[in-house]
Amino acid sequence: MMKREFNQRSTMSRSGFTLIESVMSIIIVSVMFVAAMSMTASSRVNQKLTADHNQGLLLADMLMTEILQEIYIDPQATNTLATELDELTTTRATWNDVDDYNGWSASPPQNKDGTDLPGLAGWERIVTISYVNPNNLTIKTSGANTGVKLIEVTIKKNGRKITTLSTIRTGPKDHVVEDVNPILIDDQTGRIVQVQQALLN
Numbered sequence: 001m002m003k004r005e006f007n008q009r010s011t012m013s014r015s016g017f018t019l020i021e022s023v024m025s026i027i028i029v030s031v032m033f034v035a036a037m038s039m040t041a042s043s044r045v046n047q048k049l050t051a052d053h054n055q056g057l058l059l060a061d062m063l064m065t066e067i068l069q070e071i072y073i074d075p076q077a078t079n080t081l082a083t084e085l086d087e088l089t090t091t092r093a094t095w096n097d098v099d100d101y102n103g104w105s106a107s108p109p110q111n112k113d114g115t116d117l118p119g120l121a122g123w124e125r126i127v128t129i130s131y132v133n134p135n136n137l138t139i140k141t142s143g144a145n146t147g148v149k150l151i152e153v154t155i156k157k158n159g160r161k162i163t164t165l166s167t168i169r170t171g172p173k174d175h176v177v178e179d180v181n182p183i184l185i186d187d188q189t190g191r192i193v194q195v196q197q198a199l200l201n
């Protein structure tokens with residue numbers, strides 16, 4: 001009689017332990033599942049951010065290459081960082097010098113003739129041209145031509161900044177074009193992007 005009760009208790013004990021093990025297993029598997037799903041979601045977000053950054057860098061580089069093919073300063077220029085009186089402001093078609101691009105923005109991004117680049121709804125390109133101190137390129141100056149222009153192309157997607165590509169273009173204070181070898185800096189990665197020399201005038 002006592003042996004039978006012992007066996008019953010032992011069986012109940014084993015059943016209880018098995019139940020706890022089952023619950024613990026379910027919890028562990030659930031936690032691992034949630035962690036795995038979280039990692040997958042995080043990986044997808046990172047892949048999307050990387051893809052956006054690469055797309056933004058390409059768009060910035062395209063426009064920067066176009067700007068760097070222009071002369072440093074327009075023969076008709078005053079010291080104003082802007083288009084000259086005989087040039088259009090609605091498209092870039094007639095622009096011929098670096099600072100014509102100052103303040104330019106378009107969403108979606110456009111070709112030089114004003115046609116939209118396809119498949120880029122929500123993307124925007126913004127250009128800023130500034131004179132900087134020749135002895136300290138981080139200091140923007142106002143007013144007279146210093147012989148050094150900072151070119152910044154910022155890319156946004158749905159209002160969110162993706163990257164800013166920047167470079168320095170040098171030229172004399174007269175109207176003669178000087179050879180340059182600009183180095184482009186991607187501010188999101190700090191990576192240097194070298195424009196193909198063949199693309200430069």
Ligand SMILES: [Ca+2]
Nearest residue numbers: 074096097100
């Ligand atoms: Ca011009």
Ligand SMILES: [Ca+2]
Nearest residue numbers: 082083099100
């Ligand atoms: Ca100009």
